[in-house]
């Protein structure tokens with residue numbers, strides 16, 4: 001049963017989108033949360049502060065998210081962000097805004113699937129033991145960006161682990177005859193983006209070494225897979241001022 005006195009007041013941005021609709025349902029069904037605002041493109045953000053939202057959940061677009069974040073942080077509203085497109089420059093900008101608002105928290109998580117978080121952790125752990133690694137991410141064809149936020153984050157983690165282990169570039173004698181044939185180069189890791197009807201969100205990390213390969217794969221078969229992670233973010237963000245990147249540190 002909802003205890004109104006302790007409920008977290010949540011506003012959803014991108015509420016009419018694929019993820020936003022799912023988040024509204026999950027927040028509405030959570031006994032410890034109250035859905036106080038459902039906003040999409042064209043709606044005025046001040047409606048959420050009028051509704052006294054304590055936390056925003058943003059699943060909008062890479063073009064929209066920074067303006068939303070700026071406004072929320074200025075208003076003292078903490079934000080759980082699933083929207084992709086976060087470069088190092090964007091993260092530095094958010095840190096700057098937060099420096100002026102010490103009580104406010106922002107969580108930017110490239111993937112809220114708990115299995116996906118583990119897949120990234122396992123990939124980072126395996127990285128030092130293999131000569132080669134490539135990432136194949138697969139998504140539905142209405143996705144606006146490539147490569148995915150998850151694959152970019154995974155590539156950063158792998159590159160960091162390889163650098164810490166003193167590994168050099170991967171063996172690869174191939175001359176690319178057609179641009180793009182070898183995928184995108186993210187921190188020295190090749191990332192291949194597949195878009196096909198019927199898919200939701202999937203990623204394989206393929207490692208190779210002498211006479212063996214290791215494949216780590218995660219599949220989100222339905223957008224409900226992201227909801228436990230989103231709700232965890234909402235529950236924890238009010239105790240986590242400043243910027244947090246990735247859901248990892250919110251897990252026990």
Ligand SMILES: NC(=O)c1ccc[n+]([C@@H]2O[C@H](COP(=O)([O-])OP(=O)(O)OC[C@H]3O[C@@H](n4cnc5c(N)ncnc54)[C@H](O)[C@@H]3O)[C@@H](O)[C@H]2O)c1
Nearest residue numbers: 014016017018019040041059060064082083084110111112
């Ligand atoms: N982190 C994760 O676990 C995760 C999971 C799924 C999707 N995503 C990301 O979330 C984002 C949204 O994905 P989606 O599939 O729901 O997209 P979508 O296109 O279905 O939904 C986006 C919604 O945002 C709305 N919107 C656009 N500008 C807005 C603004 N200024 N204010 C409020 N709403 C605005 C659009 O009208 C649309 O309804 C993408 O960046 C996607 O990559 C992240």
Ligand SMILES: O=C(O)C1=N[C@H](C(=O)O)CCC1
Nearest residue numbers: 084110111143148149150201
């Ligand atoms: O459907 C999407 O869009 C997704 N985007 C995220 C990404 O870019 O990694 C997470 C998975 C779903």
